[in-house]
Amino acid sequence: MTDxxxxxxxxxxxxxxxxxxxxxxxxxxxxxxxxxxxxxxxxIEWVGVGGERxxxxxxxxxEHTSSKAAMIYDAFRQVGFYYRLxxxxxxxxxxxxxxxxxxxxxxxxxxxxxxxxKKYNSKVLFYVAPQLWAWAAWRIWKLRxxxxxxACILPFEEEWFTSRGVDAVFVGNPLFDELDVDPAESRREYxxxxxxxxxxxxxxxSRSAEIRRLWPAMQKVAMSMQASxxxxxxxxxxxxxxxxxxxxxxxxxxxNCKYTIAEVAQTASQVxxxxxxxxxxxxxxxxxxCPMVVMYQSSRILWHLIGRWLVRTRFLxxxxxxxxxxxVPEFMPYFTSPRPIExxxxxxxxxxxxxxxxxxxxxxxxxxxxQGCASDKVAALITEMLPKKHPx
Numbered sequence: 001m002t003d004x005x006x007x008x009x010x011x012x013x014x015x016x017x018x019x020x021x022x023x024x025x026x027x028x029x030x031x032x033x034x035x036x037x038x039x040x041x042x043x044i045e046w047v048g049v050g051g052e053r054x055x056x057x058x059x060x061x062x063e064h065t066s067s068k069a070a071m072i073y074d075a076f077r078q079v080g081f082y083y084r085l086x087x088x089x090x091x092x093x094x095x096x097x098x099x100x101x102x103x104x105x106x107x108x109x110x111x112x113x114x115x116x117x118k119k120y121n122s123k124v125l126f127y128v129a130p131q132l133w134a135w136a137a138w139r140i141w142k143l144r145x146x147x148x149x150x151a152c153i154l155p156f157e158e159e160w161f162t163s164r165g166v167d168a169v170f171v172g173n174p175l176f177d178e179l180d181v182d183p184a185e186s187r188r189e190y191x192x193x194x195x196x197x198x199x200x201x202x203x204x205x206s207r208s209a210e211i212r213r214l215w216p217a218m219q220k221v222a223m224s225m226q227a228s229x230x231x232x233x234x235x236x237x238x239x240x241x242x243x244x245x246x247x248x249x250x251x252x253x254x255x256n257c258k259y260t261i262a263e264v265a266q267t268a269s270q271v272x273x274x275x276x277x278x279x280x281x282x283x284x285x286x287x288x289x290c291p292m293v294v295m296y297q298s299s300r301i302l303w304h305l306i307g308r309w310l311v312r313t314r315f316l317x318x319x320x321x322x323x324x325x326x327x328v329p330e331f332m333p334y335f336t337s338p339r340p341i342e343x344x345x346x347x348x349x350x351x352x353x354x355x356x357x358x359x360x361x362x363x364x365x366x367x368x369x370x371q372g373c374a375s376d377k378v379a380a381l382i383t384e385m386l387p388k389k390h391p392x
Contacts, residue, residue, distance in 0.1 A: 008040065008386060011098045011122070012048035013089075013113045015065045015106035017206065017239075018280060020051030022128065022174040022375075023104050027057040030379040040383070047092075048102075049085065062088060086112050093120040100385055104128055107139070114146035123385050127151045127378055129168065133160050134321070140164050149385060151378050154322065155368060169381070172374035175283055176366075179265050183367050186269070186289040188359040195349040196229060198272045202236045202257070203264055203285070204247070205277035211246055214277050214295055217338045219252040221275065224342040226256065229349065235260060237267040268292075272355065273348055275341075278332055282319050286362040287370070291355050293345055294319065296332040319365065327361045 014023045027046055046059040055061050063085055086109075093116055101117035103110035107130035114124045129152045132139055143150060143166045150168040152158050153175075161168035202222065204215040222234050234257040238244035244261055260267065264284040268274050274285050278296040285292050294317040316332040329344045348354060 006043070007045040008043050008099045009045045009047060009097060010100045010102060010382070011089075011093075011117070012046060012050065012054070012059060012102040012104070013106075013110055014048070014050040014054060014104045015109050017051060018175075019104040019106060019128065020053045021178060023048075023050055023059075023102070024053035024057040025174065025177055025375040026102070026104075026127070026378055026382075027054065027059055029373070029375040030382055031058065033376065033379045033383070040386075047096075049089070062092060082109055086116070089113060090116050090119075093117065093122070098122045099387060100125065100382060102127055102382070105130075107142075111139075111142050111146065114142075118146050123148045125149045125151065125378070125381060125385060128153055128174075129157050129161060133157065140166065149381055151374075151381060153369075153374065156322075171377040171381070172372045173283065173369040174374040174378075175280055176287065176370040177373055177375050179263075179284065179287055181265050181269075181287045181370075183287050183289070183363050183370055186287065187363050188289045188356065190272070190352050190356050190359075193272060193352055193355070195352075197231045197233075198229065198349050199270065200225070200232060200234050200345070201267050201271040201274040201285075201290070202234055203267075203274060203276045203281050204236075205279070205281070206239045206243060208243075208246065210277050211243065211250070215247060215250055216252065217341070218275055218295070219255045221338045221342045221345065222257065223252065223255055224339070225345055228346060232349075233258065235267060235271060237262050237264060273345065275345070278317050278330070280318070282317060282328075283366060283369070286319055286366045289359040289363045291348060291358040291362070292319075292328050293341060293348070294328055294330040294332065295341065296330075319362070323361070323365055327358060327365065 012023050014020045031044065048059055049063045049065045050059060050061060051064060101122050101124045103113050103126055105128040117124045124147050126147045129150055150161055150166050151171045152168050153171065153173045155170055158168050158170040202218050204211050204218050225232055236247060236257050236259050238247055238261055240261060244259055248259060264281045265288050268285040268290040269288040271290060274290050274292040276282050276285050276292045276294050278294050282292065282294055317330040319328050320326050320330060331341050
């Protein structure tokens with residue numbers, strides 16, 4: 001069944017800036033593949049919630065959500081916003097026929113969207129599997145109840161979810177659809193590396209909450225290293241002018257660095273070592289073979305009361321989780337002095353062989369993730385899930 005205007009309506013939901021980009025690529029890929037192979041050219045109507053990239057790709061937005069992205073301890077301020085948005089989405093489904101729903105990442109919000117979709121008998125594709133294997137695995141019943149198909153972006157997830165009764169498939173990682181990087185060509189030899197003139201990148205995150213919690217500590221580590229390695233230079237990358245200004249406004253007196261607005265992979269390709277906020281940025285750094293130290297900070301109270309009991313993985317950084325062992329040092333979370341982080345960074349600078357080994361292991365780890373185009377594979381899943389016949 002299609003809408004009264006004869007079009008197939010797909011509702012798509014993204015909250016994070018990264019999900020906005022993934023969904024924009026998916027829309028573009030499906031529009032192209034639908035026209036080329038599925039005979040659906042001009043028949044798909046996109047509507048949903050997301051950001052500017054989705055709007056540019058042709059999605060009619062009920063609400064801009066990617067600018068509202070927040071860490072969990074900031075999200076409480078926005079409960080009212082998301083509650084009202086869910087009511088609007090429910091009202092939309094009540095008045096409009098939706099053939100398929102695609103929810104991308106952000107399970108705390110998108111589980112509710114999926115539940116609304118099933119209430120109105122719409123099929124649901126969950127793109128970017130929620131990390132139930134890391135914590136709160138009991139939520140698997142939500143996927144079994146509200147999800148018809150799960151598109152996984154990490155290789156081990158397909159087996160994990162399938163064994164628990166979810167129709168899951170590994171599609172590759174959409175991050176590599178967006179990076180103009182070939183990991184196979186990024187291995188480093190450090191042949192001319194001079195630790196006394198090392199270049200180090202700092203990536204304190206793209207969210208305001210991450211910057212507030214990580215940026216002061218990163219600066220302390222860097223300043224301590226500058227005292228030991230006086231010719232070391234630091235490059236700080238921000239995703240946009242707003243975050244760049246925030247970094248500059250919170251600069252510690254005496255810290256010396258160069259600021260830039262650039263993609264993570266682009267900046268990491270120019271340096272010898274990086275300090276990185278935990279998250280997808282670690283994959284971008286790994287894609288160019290740059291050794292790194294991963295950092296994350298949280299509320300000490302929340303971590304000891306809740307976090308440490310919920311997390312079920314041996315490691316917390318995505319790189320080490322994928323590897324099943326420690327490839328890169330991780331400090332997640334840290335509550336004491338940044339001194340151990342500085343000592344680890346200095347130790348890495350002092351060992352060319354260790355830097356080469358980490359670089360090679362990172363490339364080997366991410367190469368399987370970069371095979372094929374995730375957006376095209378998810379687009380193919382959608383065409384399989386859409387109704388087979390539509391009235392003209």
